[in-house]
Amino acid sequence: MQLKKNRSGLKRALLASGCALLGTTAEKAAAAPGDWNFDAGLLYYTEVDGITAKEPELLARRDFGGDAYLKLNLVVDSLTGATPTGGMPSSKSQTVTGPSGGSSSSQGAGVTPVQGGFHDTRKAATATWDQPFAELWHWEASGNYSIEHDFKSLGASTLFARDFDRRNTTVSAGVAYEHDDVFPIGGIPEPLSQVPQSSPVTADRGKTVKSVLLGLTQVMDHDWVAKLNFSYGDSDGYLNDPYKVVSIINTHLGGKSGLIIPLGPPLGEPISQIYENRPGTRHEKGLFLDNRVALSGDVLSVAYRYAWDDWGIRSNIVELRYRWAFANDYYLQPHLRWYRQSAADFYHRGLLDSDTIPEFVSADYRLAAFTGRTVGLELGARLSGGRTVSLRIEHYSQGGGSDPHVEVGEQTGYDLFPGLSANIVQVDFTF
Amino acid sequence: MYRSATGLARTFPLEYPNRVTVRKHVSQPASLGAEWNQFHGFDVSLLIPPFVQGTPMKRTPLFLLSVATLALLSGCASLGVQPWQRGTLAKPEMAFDCQPVEFAMDDHIYFSKEAMSGGRDFAGGGCGCN
Numbered sequence: 001m002q003l004k005k006n007r008s009g010l011k012r013a014l015l016a017s018g019c020a021l022l023g024t025t026a027e028k029a030a031a032a033p034g035d036w037n038f039d040a041g042l043l044y045y046t047e048v049d050g051i052t053a054k055e056p057e058l059l060a061r062r063d064f065g066g067d068a069y070l071k072l073n074l075v076v077d078s079l080t081g082a083t084p085t086g087g088m089p090s091s092k093s094q095t096v097t098g099p100s101g102g103s104s105s106s107q108g109a110g111v112t113p114v115q116g117g118f119h120d121t122r123k124a125a126t127a128t129w130d131q132p133f134a135e136l137w138h139w140e141a142s143g144n145y146s147i148e149h150d151f152k153s154l155g156a157s158t159l160f161a162r163d164f165d166r167r168n169t170t171v172s173a174g175v176a177y178e179h180d181d182v183f184p185i186g187g188i189p190e191p192l193s194q195v196p197q198s199s200p201v202t203a204d205r206g207k208t209v210k211s212v213l214l215g216l217t218q219v220m221d222h223d224w225v226a227k228l229n230f231s232y233g234d235s236d237g238y239l240n241d242p243y244k245v246v247s248i249i250n251t252h253l254g255g256k257s258g259l260i261i262p263l264g265p266p267l268g269e270p271i272s273q274i275y276e277n278r279p280g281t282r283h284e285k286g287l288f289l290d291n292r293v294a295l296s297g298d299v300l301s302v303a304y305r306y307a308w309d310d311w312g313i314r315s316n317i318v319e320l321r322y323r324w325a326f327a328n329d330y331y332l333q334p335h336l337r338w339y340r341q342s343a344a345d346f347y348h349r350g351l352l353d354s355d356t357i358p359e360f361v362s363a364d365y366r367l368a369a370f371t372g373r374t375v376g377l378e379l380g381a382r383l384s385g386g387r388t389v390s391l392r393i394e395h396y397s398q399g400g401g402s403d404p405h406v407e408v409g410e411q412t413g414y415d416l417f418p419g420l421s422a423n424i425v426q427v428d429f430t431f
Numbered sequence: 432m433y434r435s436a437t438g439l440a441r442t443f444p445l446e447y448p449n450r451v452t453v454r455k456h457v458s459q460p461a462s463l464g465a466e467w468n469q470f471h472g473f474d475v476s477l478l479i480p481p482f483v484q485g486t487p488m489k490r491t492p493l494f495l496l497s498v499a500t501l502a503l504l505s506g507c508a509s510l511g512v513q514p515w516q517r518g519t520l521a522k523p524e525m526a527f528d529c530q531p532v533e534f535a536m537d538d539h540i541y542f543s544k545e546a547m548s549g550g551r552d553f554a555g556g557g558c559g560c561n
Binding site for chain 1: 510511512513514516517518519520522524525526527530531532533535536539540541544545546547549550551552553557558559560561
């Protein structure tokens with residue numbers, strides 16, 4: 001009996017080694033068949049003058065023996081606040097029409113227009129089956145569903161992995177398919193039509209995302225493991241943001257307050273807005289390199305990603321985490337993330353009234369050139385019974401440039417990139 | 432007009448201004464006949480993805496990454512450890528998904544705030560925020 005027990009412990013230790021190579025957690029390998037393990041997290045994300053999100057998430061994992069696992073992931077994401085519409089600031093207060101065409105809010109002079117009163121709740125569920133087969137192979141299949149007020153998504157993925165060279169090398173390949181339905185409040189607006197829309201084109205539209213993921217995991221030495229992923233994503237369908245608009249600004253010499261005879265709007269004043277329009281397809285590719293390096297009990301994580309697409313966007317990410325273990329069961333983990341992207345070819349902060357309206361145009365700041373920075377610190381502790389608890393506090397900011405094309409008249413005095421400053425607090429508990 | 436090795440007609444992509452054409456001296460297989468001659472001109476630039484092409488400054492990050500990857504792959508023969516040397520590698524914090532909930536939350540945040548996402552896992556997101 002005792003011998004059997006010891007053999008079981010050895011098997012678990014070997015499974016743990018194998019799991020490390022496959023990029024799966026070793027913690028789960030320590031579980032016995034029939035066991036459930038849970039990872040519960042609560043995220044609080046808040047932007048200055050923007051969105052606030054509260055996101056509880058639960059990951060439950062059941063051990064079916066033989067290194068086979070069922071993973072269930074549940075997320076509820078509650079969002080409130082305001083988000084930039086894409087419109088440009090004005091010297092006068094502006095009225096932002098709500099997506100329904102009925103509700104509207106007044107924006108102060110000189111501020112970036114935002115769509116306020118935003119409130120949505122997203123619920124998402126993912127189920128994943130994960131098992132080895134034929135000794136050196138590994139298979140994973142996953143299905144996910146999410147729904148929110150104006151969006152619904154259904155997706156599935158599968159991934160195969162095979163170990164080579166004493167399980168020092170793992171090669172993986174997977175595909176994913178996702179179908180999304182977009183049914184915005186007030187319906188789908190006619191692209192490039194004047195805001196507010198007189199009548200929606202249709203109530204809803206859809207899009208599909210097909211993805212391929214190729215991976216190579218390599219044990220470099222007894223303290224270092226590296227992973228390289230190549231990803232390809234093909235989106236097709238309705239890729240517009242139905243709530244985003246593009247301002248058209250006046251380029252004619254206009255009036256100034258105080259003049260007896262008003263000559264028209266001031267130079268640079270937004271005089272109208274149109275709904276954005278993006279291409280109906282997008283092809284994204286990415287290379288992602290991740291490393292885990294053990295350093296005298298600490299762990300350094302270094303990741304880099306380069307991604308590019310046929311919208312003209314190129315992006316780089318460098319991400320560092322250093323897990324500093326102290327007092328046996330505690331760790332502090334500083335986190336730095338640096339992100340930079342170039343603008344989409346069709347991104348314009350605004351249009352001049354003398355411009356010909358292009359076929360594709362968007363003023364969504366997420367398609368602009370900008371730099372994002374994250375600085376954070378996490379404190380974690382290992383409790384009795386294999387439980388862990390952690391708290392992280394981070395700050396995320398974005399800074400971008402202006403658009404010389406629309407720096408006309410009064411626009412020269414405004415910061416044309418809305419900017420973003422957000423705080424992130426997350427607690428996590430595994431048991 | 433250019434023919435790829437598969438025999439499919441292709442035109443030179445205009446975005447490859449710095450292509451280099453290399454003539455490969457290949458003996459003509461008897462079974463292919465005269466048609467094989469049309470495949471001799473082999474344009475190596477067609478093997479280089481568009482993102483690597485351009486000015487040296489533009490290609491630097493990808494070039495370095497490619498070199499690092501090739502070095503990693505070519506050095507595989509001397510890489511790796513024996514099963515009994517995996518004590519450190521088996522620690523939970525050495526796994527790539529050691530903090531799955533935290534990584535998922537981060538992916539969601541950055542998916543909604545930036546133009547590009549994914550890399551660590553499949554792209555997409557199942558969220559209407561972007």
